[in-house]
Amino acid sequence: MTFTGRPRSSYARLVARSAAVLGLSALLCVSGAHGASAHVLLETAAPNGDGTTTLTFSFEHGCDGQPTTALDVSLPDGVEAISTTQPDGWSSTQDGASVRWSGTPVEDGTPARFELVATITGDVGQAFVFPTTQTCTEGSTDWVDVDPSAAHPAPSFVATSATLVPRPAQPVASAGGGASLSQTLAVVGASTLVAAATGTWWVRRRRR
Incomplete structure (x- = not known):
């Protein structure tokens, strides 16, 4: 294929420049993905079919390279903890508003997953945010930012x-809004009185 209008040397420089740009873009994408994996994540929210949902929190890093020894997750309104699952050597405690996992230090770079079975009450499309503190052998990191693009985003879904x-099924009202029992009885009573009065009037008229 012959290119005209641009010297071959200029075309070669263009190809090299394009390749460099593509390479830099790929590197940035990989770096971004790696940076995202450094967060404490709410990896999945899996419905169990019985009204509960299993929330899986995960991390694969420590605090500036230090091993992780505890994870404290605050529960937003509408989320009630039922049970937990954790790695071997770890245990959990619940106080209603939060769940704490702690145990054998997890080395930096080692993935770890923690499951919370919970009931969740709210609206479709509602964001649930779980402010989390990751404690390490030295120091800790707070993952509490509501903005997912912030430096320390909280796990959310x-x-x-x-x-x-x-949600419980709501009773279906009639087109006219329905009538209460007292209203119905009042109508029946009024109808009875009208019928009685009409009968009395008819009897009196025939006697005349």
Whole structure:
């Protein structure tokens, strides 16, 4: 294929420059992905089909390279903890508003996952945010930012109908809004009185 209008040497420089740009872009994408994996994440929110949802929190890093010894997760309104699962050597405690996992130090670079079975009450499309503190052998990191693009985003997920506790069915009102029992009895009573009065009037008229 012959290119005209641009010297071959200029075309070669263009190809080299394009390749360098693509390489830099790929490097930035990998760096971004690696940076994201450094967060404490709410990896999955899996409905169990019984009105509960299993939330899986995960990390694969420590605090500036230090091993992780504890994870404290605050529960937002509408989330009630039922049970937990954790790695071997770890245990959990619950106080209603939060869940704390602690145990054998997890070395920096080692993935770890923690499951929380919970009931979730709210609206479809609602964002649930879980401010979290990661404690290490030296220091700690607070993952509390509501903005997912911030430096220390809190684990979060957006609710679907499958992850929420089913709402009780609402009674269906009639087109006219329905009538209460007292209203119905009043109508029946009035109708009876009208019928009685009409019968009395008819009897009196025939006697005349």
